[in-house]
Amino acid sequence: MTDTHNALIESLVQLIEDKGLSLPTLPDVALQVRAIAENHDSSAHDLAAAIARDPAIAARLVQIANSPLYRGLAEITSLPQIVTRLGMRTISQLVVSITMQQSFRAHTPIIQQRMRRHWEYSTQVSALSQMLARKHRHLDPDQALLAGLTHAIGALPVYAIAEDLPKLMHHPELLDQLAGELQPRLGGQILHAWGFPEPLVDVVVKCQNLQRDHQGPPDYVDVVIVATLQARNDQASPENNWVGVPAAEKLGVDTGASPLADEMDEIMKAMLG
Template sequence: MLLFQYIYLANRHIAGSKMAEPTLTQQVNAVLATLTSDIKNHKLEIPSPPDLLIKLREVAANENSTIDDIVAVVKHDPHISGRLIKVANCALFGARQHVTSVKAAVSRLGLSKVQNLIIGLTIAQSMMQAKTLGLKEYFETIWQQSNRVAAISSVLALRKTKIDPEKALLAGMVHNIGTLPLVLRLHRIPELQKNQKVLQMVADVVIPKLYASAGELVMKSWNFPAEITSIALSHRESQREASDEINLDDIVLIAHQLSKLTDYTKFNGDDSSLLSAPVFKLFWNDQEHAEEELISFHEEIDQMMQVMSN
């Protein structure tokens, strides 16, 4: 169904027998066409990276920085500080003794791991705050998916590869970050501001098609390393050729596929794209092997989801 037809029917459904004004569908369709063009030509307005991310990178770039410098930056945000301590106490990150301070958490994890974790936590917080801008239920769904992909990614990295789990956590957290600038843009369209139901319907059509390419723009603008930036597009390429060994793209692709299942430990009929993905064989021999291992990973995945949600 063409986009303008979708909007037209949505307005007709909401307004009953009163048909939508042609100018409304024309204006909205024109704006959405412009949005597609803006992404293609790198003109999409990208939100600024969170202040904490900028400050953290400045400190990390200074070769004379110490743990105390990192701690001082993190302490500026009590919410992030609290969540970092919770992550440091997760068994996934080798917690043996309970830590209660930011400095102890940083000391346990190390500067490199802390940087990835804080970036992931900061971006997650930014997405949660954006829910107040409209499309609250839509953003809640997107956030839950991001959280689930991040948790699954971190555990897969730990249990199936030598890739740092906090790097996989970050990659999973930002895989759908392109949603953010798209929602911000849609929310500024006057015709859509007047009708939340139509705004929701337009988002349901447009965002799934454009968020990956928009996400690539965000990650490049925020100077993410290439191995993270590639996640924006690669996590949807389920039929791409498998590499010789599991890489970060493979982890997030599988985590993304698993996140869409009702129960990622039990495959039922909605798993065809996952089982047919060439990279699946890098992780498991067959469906039975996958289910068996995922059941054993379940507790760790749930723990990470809870930590990232609170």
């Protein structure tokens, strides 16, 4: 580790300590939708009415409902139909996922680019996670989708606060490295603050450990570990060495297999809007 690296780490950590980690709150529409979905007395009409107040989210849900993730025999366009097809819990998770993209803001091109790239990568991991979970009855595919989408969310506050460190802005590769190093701790704090379930917090904290092993069937951490490796499968990197990765063995996946390109493109388009 170079002196420059050490100095920038110290500067970044000091800045976080001085300013505090400003955790964004979930947008009102996400909080309203989640509250309705968790209320057993709520109806599909109640949920559809709440979503209709945000046309952008409503339009995105139409895209997602007709994507390979959830597509049925016929195309659907109305919110009540979408709630019926996907279910209230899934709708709630998707709205949270969509609004997370709006929770972190960047003002400089270099940070905007990295946040966009981060969101695209996380979206790919989320789609792969859902596909993997569908093959295991004890796993909820929609929970896996949200786990994939949030697994690296701790990198976003690092990118956001880095705008106050001009020296770090001149070392973008180092910035990416620092974001990766700090994302488990910061991501855990964010999900705790947002009231996410413990299994999703576990994913954020543990998914970088490719040698993680445990007793019992595969869990969401295993799913996201494999999904991240699949997402990077086209990159020549030592990170992509699958040999001896317990999660891959537990899930019984073909480590060289990739999802159909057309299907992934359609899913990405629907999720990213």
